[in-house]
Amino acid sequence: MSSNRFQNLQNWTNKHVFSNSLDYWNQEMHDVPSYQNQQTSGEGSNQRPDHLEIIQEIAISEQPLPDDVPKQQEPVDDGHGASSEPISALQAAWNVTNAIQGMFIVGLPIAVKVGGWWSIGAMIGVAYVCYWTGVLLIECLYEDGVKKRKTYREIADFYKPGFGKWVLAAQLTELLSTCIIYLVLAADLLQSCFPSVDKPGWMMIVSASFLTCSFLDDLQIVSRLSFFNAISHLVVNLIMMIYCLSFVSQWSFSSITFALNINTLPTIVGMVVFGYTSHIFLPNLERNMKNPSEFNMMLKWSHIAAAIFKVVFGMLGFLTFGELTQQEISNSLPNQSFKILVNLILVVKALLSYPLPFYAAVQLLKNNLFMGYPQTPFTSCYSPDKSLREWAVTLRIILVLFTLFVALSVPYLVELMGLVGNITGTMLSFIWPALFHLHIRQKALNNFDKRFDQGIIIMGCSVCLSGVYFSSMELLRAINSADS
Numbered sequence: 108m109s110s111n112r113f114q115n116l117q118n119w120t121n122k123h124v125f126s127n128s129l130d131y132w133n134q135e136m137h138d139v140p141s142y143q144n145q146q147t148s149g150e151g152s153n154q155r156p157d158h159l160e161i162i163q164e165i166a167i168s169e170q171p172l173p174d175d176v177p178k179q180q181e182p183v184d185d186g187h188g189a190s191s192e193p194i195s196a197l198q199a200a201w202n203v204t205n206a207i208q209g210m211f212i213v214g215l216p217i218a219v220k221v222g223g224w225w226s227i228g229a230m231i232g233v234a235y236v237c238y239w240t241g242v243l244l245i246e247c248l249y250e251d252g253v254k255k256r257k258t259y260r261e262i263a264d265f266y267k268p269g270f271g272k273w274v275l276a277a278q279l280t281e282l283l284s285t286c287i288i289y290l291v292l293a294a295d296l297l298q299s300c301f302p303s304v305d306k307p308g309w310m311m312i313v314s315a316s317f318l319t320c321s322f323l324d325d326l327q328i329v330s331r332l333s334f335f336n337a338i339s340h341l342v343v344n345l346i347m348m349i350y351c352l353s354f355v356s357q358w359s360f361s362s363i364t365f366a367l368n369i370n371t372l373p374t375i376v377g378m379v380v381f382g383y384t385s386h387i388f389l390p391n392l393e394r395n396m397k398n399p400s401e402f403n404m405m406l407k408w409s410h411i412a413a414a415i416f417k418v419v420f421g422m423l424g425f426l427t428f429g430e431l432t433q434q435e436i437s438n439s440l441p442n443q444s445f446k447i448l449v450n451l452i453l454v455v456k457a458l459l460s461y462p463l464p465f466y467a468a469v470q471l472l473k474n475n476l477f478m479g480y481p482q483t484p485f486t487s488c489y490s491p492d493k494s495l496r497e498w499a500v501t502l503r504i505i506l507v508l509f510t511l512f513v514a515l516s517v518p519y520l521v522e523l524m525g526l527v528g529n530i531t532g533t534m535l536s537f538i539w540p541a542l543f544h545l546h547i548r549q550k551a552l553n554n555f556d557k558r559f560d561q562g563i564i565i566m567g568c569s570v571c572l573s574g575v576y577f578s579s580m581e582l583l584r585a586i587n588s589a590d591s
Contacts (some may be wrong), residue, residue: 117320126361142318148205153405166564168533169294193395193396193397194395194396194397195397196396196397196398196401196402196404196405197394197396197405197584198294198406199369199392199402199405200408200409200412202388202392203385203392203405203406203409203410204387204412204413205337206383206385206388207237207382207383207385207409207410207413208340208413208416208417209377209460210380211288211298211342211381211382211524212344212382212416212417212420212454213292213435213436213437214378214420214423214434214435214436214520214521215230215382215420215436216420216421216424216425216428216432216436216439217425217432217433217434217436217521218230218375218378218379218421218521219421219422219432220425220426220432221261221368221371221372221375222371222372222375223363223364223365223366223491224363224364224365225365225367225372225375226372226375226379226421227363227418227421227422229375229376229379230379230414230417230418230421231414231418233376233379233380233383234383234410234413234414234417235379235410235414236536236537236563236566237380237383237384237385237386237410237536237537238406238407238410239559239563240384240386240536240537240540240541240563241389241406241410241540242403242406242546243540243541243543243560244259244262244386244389244390244540244543244544245389245390245393245403246544246548247262247265247540247543247544247547247548248262248390249449254270255372256390257390258391258573259274259278259386259387259389259390259535260274260275262358262543262547263539265425265528265545265547266541266542266543266546266547268399271472274469274535274539275475277531277534277535278387278471278535279468279471279472280466280530280531281384281387281467281527281531281532281535282465282467282468282471283464283506283509283510283513283557284523284527285302285464286461286464286465286468286510287510287513287514287517287523288520288523288524289457289460289461289464289516290310290313290314290317290457290461290511290514291310291519291520291523292435292457292508292520293309293310293313293453293457293458294306294309294310294313295434295435295438296435296437296438296450296451296453296454296457296519297309297313297450297454299435299437299438299446299450300446300447300450300451306518307515307518310511310514310515310518311511313454313457313458314507314508314510314511314514316458316590317458317461317465317507317510317511318507319502320462320465320466320503320507321365321500321506321507321563322495322500323462323465323466323469324495328419328462329462329463331459331467332459332462332463333459333463335459336456336459336460336463339452339453339455339456340456340462341458342452343437343449343452343453343456344420346439346449346452347423347424347436348420348423349405349448350427350440351423351424351426351427352423354426354427357427358427358428359426359429360426362426362429363422363423363425368427368581369577370577370581371577371581372576372577372579373525373529373570373573374522374525374526374529374574374577374578374581375521375525375575376525376528376529376570376574377524377525377526377527377528377529377532377533377570377574378521378524378525378528379417379528380528380532380533380536380570381524381525381527381528381531381532382417382524382528383410383413383532383536384528384531384532384535384536385536386535386536387535388541389406393513404497410475411518415540419578420585424436424439427439429474434520435450435453435520437449437450437453438450444474455574465506465507465510468506469503469506472506473488477499488502517582517586519582521585522578522581522585523582525574525578525581526574526575526578526579526582528574529570529574529575529578530571530574530575531572533567533570533571533574534566534567534571537563537564537566537567537570537571538563538564538567538568538571540563541560541561541563541564541567542564543559544560545557545560545561545564
């Protein structure tokens with residue numbers, strides 16, 4: 108009797124929920140359709156735009172290397188069975204710069220206001236540490252000059268079998284948190300322009316436009332959106348810096364203090380760490396380079412340039428607006444018409460920024476859950492004719508609505524960035540690279556290198572624990588003050 112009921116449940120689920128999913132349980136491995144092969148036959152272009160390197164780490168299948176690969180240029184798979192052209196060190200630097208500059212620099216002036224010279228020191232110090240941990244992470248790919256691993260997850264699994272799942276969880280958290288913060292930021296900016304609609308209302312309106320991302324399944328579309336995003340980023344940065352420089356005669360460097368507030372500084376540090384997190388795609392970026400031996404130099408100068416720009420932008424913003432500095436620098440503008448213009452450009456940038464991390468999160472879920480049994484727990488989200496199944500679209504819509512739900516629950520930009528940076532940022536950018544390097548390369552390390560790795564681990568754990576505690580307290584204070 109119970110078996111009949113279970114069979115009926117199977118039939119209903121197979122028909123109405125995950126179409127054809129239960130058929131996979133009775134198939135041999137060679138009978139399972141391969142989405143990658145479908146894509147190979149269906150895609151026409153072999154050239155992938157350079158600024159999409161950030162998502163290839165998520166988009167490609169996480170499979171072990173079939174053979175040992177020497178440290179030189181190797182064929183690059185774009186995740187659809189087609190090879191792509193390798194990139195130069197300058198192009199790689201552009202990718203890293205895009206990743207660690209981002210839209211969140213609009214919050215750097217408030218960081219200088221709250222943390223003073225300590226925040227400026229954090230922008231420089233975190234850049235230095237993230238550069239070195241990026242180098243350590245890439246070293247973990249090699250043994251005796253021969254590439255043994257390809258991805259962050261493979262490094263984690265080599266450190267401890269199964270640990271790669273924690274890396275994937277951190278990556279997914281980082282990506283979805285980025286989507287949530289874009290939503291909060293866009294709502295903040297729009298409410299400042301049009302206060303007749305409250306922030307939750309603007310979040311719902313903005314998220315309605317993000318529902319179109321549920322149907323986004325083409326790298327070329329993501330490429331175009333990212334290109335226009337980069338243009339809007341340059342435009343708004345140029346506008347704000349020219350505006351701030353026009354008030355140079357009114358600056359007072361004495362307004363930047365050494366005063367230390369232990370309750371707010373960990374949140375600011377977490378916010379800075381969040382802005383430097385790029386390690387999830389560094390292994391793939393190194394693999395894409397024409398000359399991987401130039402990776403370290405490329406990474407060093409990218410982080411130097413990023414640190415200089417962040418410090419200059421944060422200081423210019425605070426020196427111009429002083430105590431009137433808001434969480435988003437554009438909201439500090441006194442002229443309402445000019446503020447609306449700049450805010451609307453930033454809103455457009457947020458709208459163009461959201462699809463990239465959302466698409467990467469969808470690819471991460473797809474590659475680990477929905478590639479077809481027995482490779483993954485569930486059936487492929489693509490039907491045999493390569494179209495996206497209805498239930499897969501529904502799951503993507505639910506994912507968009509999830510980001511909206513979290514944004515409505517925690518609509519505080521700085522506190523949210525600080526908390527995420529102190530959790531996933533310190534794990535991905537501080538603790539894990541040094542920990543993996545210390546374990547995998549221990550035989551080749553001298554005492555200084557071991558102490559260096561151990562120092563980064565201790566520092567990362569300290570930043571993580573203290574940051575999570577104080578960031579949580581700041582978030583609770585913000586929630587309580589909003590309710591009162």
